[in-house]
Ligand SMILES: [Zn+2]
């Protein structure tokens with residue numbers, strides 16, 4: 001990767017084998033590939049209980065046990081990241097019959113106290129996340145795939161739009177072009193993320209002039225539209 005080293009690179013959309021049923025790489029393995037690629041940090045966003053989450057299939061487990069499993073990919077990545085100097089932040093990707101949202105800024109402690117987040121409406125999700133100081137981003141809003149029942153847009157219940165999803169580029173680049181247009185037309189902040197499920201797959205980064213020290217720094221940068229850019233190999 002030949003990115004300008006004065007910038008700080010972050011992955012914002014990543015699935016681990018521990019948390020996501022479709023995730024192939026354990027959290028602790030990812031950190032090495034991102035460190036080597038020059039990133040400053042990653043945000044783990046495993047599929048939530050209303051998506052393709054490993055914990056979703058734990059029918060007889062308690063909420064606490066499910067939350068433990070759900071957070072384990074992030075926790076493994078964080079521990080490994082601390083050893084090598086790669087920041088690891090927490091988020092998740094919720095799913096509503098294929099309409100998906102990246103949720104940032106909440107914690108395991110918050111989740112333990114708020115099981116009602118599972119099964120709530122898109123509007124209620126937005127309210128709960130906002131009450132706790134978090135942020136909701138519409139993930140790949142125009143992706144077309146068998147698991148997505150229909151394209152549903154909810155501009156009033158999101159803080160921003162993932163306009164460049166690296167995995168979409170391999171499906172059909174027009175999905176990202178439509179997302180960009182949608183964000184522009186609704187004057188919503190824009191993000192990019194790899195939606196990576198396996199280390200070694202193509203990635204893209206959000207690039208900042210100053211380092212992010214917490215997930216709150218990321219939320220502020222997006223919501224307050226601080227200066228940042230997108231980078232992907234070959235761009
Ligand atoms: Zn997945």
Ligand SMILES: [Zn+2]
Pocket residue numbers: 013014015093139195196
């Ligand atoms: Zn995803």
